[in-house]
Amino acid sequence: MYNDFYTPTYEITPMTMAVIVQHGDNGKSARFILEEDFEYVVDHSPTKIIDSACKFFGASLKGRQDGTRDICGLTHKAPISIDPSSGMYFFPTCSPANPKCSWIAHSHIDQINKATNHRTEIIFKNGKQIILDVxxxxxxxxxxxTAQYRYLLDNRIKFLQKHKADMVAEPLP
Structure with missing residues (x-):
């Protein structure tokens, strides 16, 4: 875990369901991390937390977004894989540059439903529910x-694993 002034000290894990911003009627916003069993209030923006998680696994959010573009051509609100080996695929609810952007873990979604006032209810596999202004x-x-991106990236990884023995680099003459 990181521990400096600019980097969130919270670590995204496979149990992380969402990193969200909720805006109150008073104009103030709160930032939460929803885990399967806990909820945390955090100081950093969801996008900053996601970028930190990407860096923990050796990339940046920008690098992950570039990878998504190269794999399936998505350039706006691109889903990312924080760590494909542990199934951590997240997508933004709006532009990651927007302070209202939340990030949702694809694998934890059970269903989504229409809610009032052009909002959406997300029901997670553990029964927790949130309503977002999306x-x-x-x-x-x-x-x-996100499902399409996951499929394409997982197929690439499976192909490489299947042909790993054939791809061992040979020394140059």
């Missing part, structure tokens, strides 16, 4: 885009 159509699109 349209149902946009959320459904993000879930589907």
């Amino acid at each position: 349209s149902f159509g946009s959320m459904l699109n993000q879930v589907q885009r």
Whole structure:
């Protein structure tokens, strides 16, 4: 875990369901990390926390977004894999540059439903529910885009694992 002024000290794990921003009626916002069994209030933005998690696994958020673009052509609101080997695929609810952006873990979603006022309810596999200020159509699109990205990246990884013995580098003459 990191421990300096600019880096979040919270570590994203396979049990992390979402990193969200909730805006109150008073104009103030709160940032939460939803785990399967706990909820944490955090000081950093969700995008900063996601970037830190990517760096923990040897990349940056920008690098992960570039990888998504190269694999499946997605350039806006691109889903990312923080760590494909542990199934940590997240997608943003809006532009990651937007302070209202939350990040949702694809593998924890059980269902999404329309909510009032053009919002969306997410029901996680453990039964927890959240309502976000994102349209149902946009959320459904993000879930589907993440599934497509996951499929393509997982197939690349499986191909490499299957052909690992054939791909051992040979010394140059």
